[in-house]
Amino acid sequence: EIVLTQSPGTLSLSPGERATLSCRASQSVSSTYLAWYQQKPGQAPRLLIYGASSRATGIPDRFSGSGSETDFTLTISRLEPEDFAVYYCQQYVTSQFTFGPGTTVDIK
Amino acid sequence: EVQLVESGGGLVQPGGSLRLSCAASGFTFSNYNMGWVRQAPGKGLEWISYITSGSGTIFYADSVKGRFTISRDTAKRSLYLQMNTLRAEDTAVYYCAKWDSGRHCFDFWGQGTLVTVSS
Numbered sequence: 001e002i003v004l005t006q007s008p009g010t011l012s013l014s015p016g017e018r019a020t021l022s023c024r025a026s027q028s029v030s031s032t033y034l035a036w037y038q039q040k041p042g043q044a045p046r047l048l049i050y051g052a053s054s055r056a057t058g059i060p061d062r063f064s065g066s067g068s069e070t071d072f073t074l075t076i077s078r079l080e081p082e083d084f085a086v087y088y089c090q091q092y093v094t095s096q097f098t099f100g101p102g103t104t105v106d107i108k
Numbered sequence: 109e110v111q112l113v114e115s116g117g118g119l120v121q122p123g124g125s126l127r128l129s130c131a132a133s134g135f136t137f138s139n140y141n142m143g144w145v146r147q148a149p150g151k152g153l154e155w156i157s158y159i160t161s162g163s164g165t166i167f168y169a170d171s172v173k174g175r176f177t178i179s180r181d182t183a184k185r186s187l188y189l190q191m192n193t194l195r196a197e198d199t200a201v202y203y204c205a206k207w208d209s210g211r212h213c214f215d216f217w218g219q220g221t222l223v224t225v226s227s
Contacts, residue, residue: 035213037153044203044217045145045153051211088153092212095167097143097155 002026004089004100012108019076021103023089028069033092036065036074039102040085048087049074079105110134110216112204117221124194124225130187130204130218137185141207143214144178144189146200146223154200157189158207172198194225 003026013019023034031052037045047056049065052072062077076083084107089100116128130142143158157178158167166178177190187204201222205214 033212035211037214039153044219045214046217047213047215050208050213050215054211056213056215090153090155090213097158097167099145099153099155102152 001096002029002091002093002098004091004098006087006089006100006103008103009101010104010106012106013079014108015079015081017079019074019079019083019105021074021076021087021105023067023072023074023100025070025072025091029072029091029093031068031072034065034067034072035090037088037090038083038085039088045088076105110206112206112216112218114202114204114218114221117202117223119224119226120194121227122195122225125190125192126194126223128189128191128202128204128221128223130189132185132187132204132206135206135216137180138182141209142180142187143205143207144187145203145205145214145217146198147203147220148197148200151200156202159187191223194223196225199223199225 005024007022034052036049039045053065064075086102088102111133113131141160156169156172159178175193179188201220203220204218206216208215
């Protein structure tokens, strides 16, 4: 079973700052099967990034994803007030879908 | 516009059963694989089940295998989750989600339905 670890657990930043979120896999993951989601309090998750680096429809270009094998990164270039939320990475391999524990981006 | 609307949540005693439904609209339901993901209070996301468009392939997380059953009805454009032998640790918001097989991700999610297992 592939385990995803996200760091840091919490990232305290100010609007306008850059956020760098890490997702590490316990074994190699095809970048094709790595996605990122955003979740705000009381809301359902929303797809941000698929295929490790492709933005979903309607996602602003300040969000970018990168990485390969066991190390993946979600970057928010300049935080907007609406970006303060929890971010989850997720991978898929035959018959198993795994989410990371999440990174909370909160206002410093 | 894609819409997924879950229903059927509520309070149930340990050992009891509950059936969740998810009504789909805004896309050709019969063409897409679907899944259920849950979130315990204050916790992260946990995938629990997946079903292909024709119901030919079904997967479960180990935490629910043998207790939960996923199914779908194309005519009713609905996804279901039959939950038996419920435990306190099954308390969570349950989301249904549409799987995009080309992009390999859950691209649309419902708003969720809360299941509380307590005596």
